[in-house]
Amino acid sequence: xxxxxxxxxLSSIKGAQPSEAVNKLFEVIKNANTTNNNTxxxxxxxxVSLDSLRDDVVIESASVEKQIIIENFPKEKNGYLVxxxxxxx
Amino acid sequence: MDSQIHKIHQQLVNKDITCTAxxxxxxxxxxxxxxxxxxxxxxxxxxxxxxxxxxxxxxGETIGLLEGIPFGIKDVxxxxxxxxxxxxxxxxxxxxxxxxxxxxxxxxxxxxxxxxENCDSFGHGSSSENTIFGAVKNAxxxxxxxxxxxxxxxxxxxxxYTIFSIGGDTGGSVxxxxxxxxxxxxxxxxxxxxxxxxxxxxxxxxCVGPIAKSIEDIRIVLNVMSGKDFKDQxxxxxxxxxxxxxxxxxxxxxxxxxxxFIESDAIDANIKxxxxxxxxxxxxxxxxxxxxxxxESETLVSTYYTLAMAETASNLSRLDGTNYGNRIEGDxxxxxxxxxxxxxxxxxxxxxxxxxxxxxxxxxxxxxxxxGLAIRDSIADNFETDFNEVDIIIxxxxxxxxxxxxxxxxxxxxxxxxxxxxxxxxxxxLPTLTVPQGTATGLQITAAKNNDELVLKFAxxxxxxx
Numbered sequence: 001x002x003x004x005x006x007x008x009x010l011s012s013i014k015g016a017q018p019s020e021a022v023n024k025l026f027e028v029i030k031n032a033n034t035t036n037n038n039t040x041x042x043x044x045x046x047x048v049s050l051d052s053l054r055d056d057v058v059i060e061s062a063s064v065e066k067q068i069i070i071e072n073f074p075k076e077k078n079g080y081l082v083x084x085x086x087x088x089x
Numbered sequence: 090m091d092s093q094i095h096k097i098h099q100q101l102v103n104k105d106i107t108c109t110a111x112x113x114x115x116x117x118x119x120x121x122x123x124x125x126x127x128x129x130x131x132x133x134x135x136x137x138x139x140x141x142x143x144x145x146x147x148x149g150e151t152i153g154l155l156e157g158i159p160f161g162i163k164d165v166x167x168x169x170x171x172x173x174x175x176x177x178x179x180x181x182x183x184x185x186x187x188x189x190x191x192x193x194x195x196x197x198x199x200x201x202x203x204x205x206e207n208c209d210s211f212g213h214g215s216s217s218e219n220t221i222f223g224a225v226k227n228a229x230x231x232x233x234x235x236x237x238x239x240x241x242x243x244x245x246x247x248x249x250y251t252i253f254s255i256g257g258d259t260g261g262s263v264x265x266x267x268x269x270x271x272x273x274x275x276x277x278x279x280x281x282x283x284x285x286x287x288x289x290x291x292x293x294x295x296c297v298g299p300i301a302k303s304i305e306d307i308r309i310v311l312n313v314m315s316g317k318d319f320k321d322q323x324x325x326x327x328x329x330x331x332x333x334x335x336x337x338x339x340x341x342x343x344x345x346x347x348x349x350f351i352e353s354d355a356i357d358a359n360i361k362x363x364x365x366x367x368x369x370x371x372x373x374x375x376x377x378x379x380x381x382x383x384x385e386s387e388t389l390v391s392t393y394y395t396l397a398m399a400e401t402a403s404n405l406s407r408l409d410g411t412n413y414g415n416r417i418e419g420d421x422x423x424x425x426x427x428x429x430x431x432x433x434x435x436x437x438x439x440x441x442x443x444x445x446x447x448x449x450x451x452x453x454x455x456x457x458x459x460x461g462l463a464i465r466d467s468i469a470d471n472f473e474t475d476f477n478e479v480d481i482i483i484x485x486x487x488x489x490x491x492x493x494x495x496x497x498x499x500x501x502x503x504x505x506x507x508x509x510x511x512x513x514x515x516x517x518x519l520p521t522l523t524v525p526q527g528t529a530t531g532l533q534i535t536a537a538k539n540n541d542e543l544v545l546k547f548a549x550x551x552x553x554x555x
């Protein structure tokens with residue numbers, strides 16, 4: 001698990017390389033002065049509080065919704081929806 | 090301009106026009122348009138709905154204000170049974186299985202959807218050139234870009250192809266095209282309108298935003314779409330903004346602007362002069378104007394893009410061709426993911442996904458991503474202090490006039506920097522409206538969080554002032 005993952009692997013994009021334009025933006029952040037370096041210790045937490053979390057509910061999809069989901073599936077054979085060959089590493 | 094919605098409503102009620110004729114006229118105009126604003130037309134749906142409105146009127150039934158009003162939808166919103174492509178190869182044949190909350194509310198109010206509108210793919214762009222449907226051409230000068238990412242929506246409104254359109258604004262994607270095409274475009278307070286069914290770009294700043302030709306039409310559409318939604322836990326309940334409440338602006342005493350925006354070398358000389366002239370006219374009305382300090386444009390743009398790229402890398406990781414999308418088979422599952430994504434994402438989308446994965450990866454997250462979050466907090470603190478001193482902040486929408494089609498794609502960094510005046514308000518999650526006045530690309534009006542009403546009030550004041 002100590003394998004270093006490059007951005008092309010992380011992004012699942014063949015031959016992907018970091019871009020020069022984007023790296024320039026990141027340099028600005030690295031060099032910026034901040035008065036507050038610990039974002040977890042402040043009061044700007046955008047997360048929903050535990051008390052306001054909604055309950056888990058199961059909502060049955062309408063039949064038209066199910067039909068469209070099936071239509072969107074990329075590959076079908078003999079009435080089955082086909083995924084790509086899964087390999088184990 | 091006066092409200093188009095009120096005008097058409099009256100014409101329908103008086104039987105001066107039929108809804109079917111109105112919808113047909115707009116569909117014909119959209120079909121023939123050469124600005125590349127259309128990804129798909131919803132002609133059957135629209136004409137069916139129009140016939141129902143006509144039948145209701147013929148039966149002497151009362152119709153609601155939005156009933157029969159034709160509108161456009163940026164092609165990143167789910168509308169059940171319609172193609173929702175995000176202007177991408179990956180989803181070019183994707184059909185929505187359900188309808189976005191904001192759009193459903195408009196449908197429930199009787200508004201008639203005409204068109205899924207061209208935009209930058211997944212919202213990734215500021216020019217609406219990053220699309221498989223051809224670059225959107227500006228409504229005023231077709232050699233120039235329509236702006237982005239909600240370019241098709243702003244051009245459709247400007248050309249009267251739609252009465253209003255629903256765009257999406259993550260870092261300026263409603264406000265900038267509105268400015269480029271001289272119409273109104275609102276990014277409401279984050280959470281005022283549900284994001285459920287809006288294809289996620291950067292979830293912490295994504296906002297649903299109306300584009301229209303009058304403040305009144307923005308108000309009407311905003312009211313209908315607002316509200317808490319069980320399906321988006323970041324939404325909050327908001328009070329309706331009444332027509333009367335935004336007519337007077339007596340409580341606006343102090344207006345601020347960011348002096349570094351205006352003193353920047355990057356701003357066009359005319360935009361600067363026009364902005365300063367607008368400030369003088371506001372002062373002449375007895376309002377105090379304060380010059381405020383703010384973060385450098387480079388810091389704002391870099392913070393926004395760092396966070397937006399990180400979020401889009403996560404949000405778009407689901408697009409792998411397994412359950413939906415244009416799957417291209419590879420040697421095995423992992424290879425299929427990689428080939429599908431490599432072949433189907435545009436260069437700009439790939440650049441942002443890769444950038445996002447860079448900042449989220451071990452060794453980079455502390456010095457870039459987490460630091461970006463910390464800067465965002467400082468920006469929000471800065472706004473909080475400012476709104477203790479001023480009621481409204483006004484700013485130009487863009488440093489420059491719209492570029493020629495083809496120029497933005499050559500220089501992504503220049504495109505990112507062109508968002509300098511819009512991204513800060515997104516990071517602050519503040520309500521901000523583009524008005525087609527003051528400079529060649531308009532002015533932005535911003536108020537404190539949840540104070541969308543004050544933004545519309547000040548817009549009405551400006552309409553009569555400059």
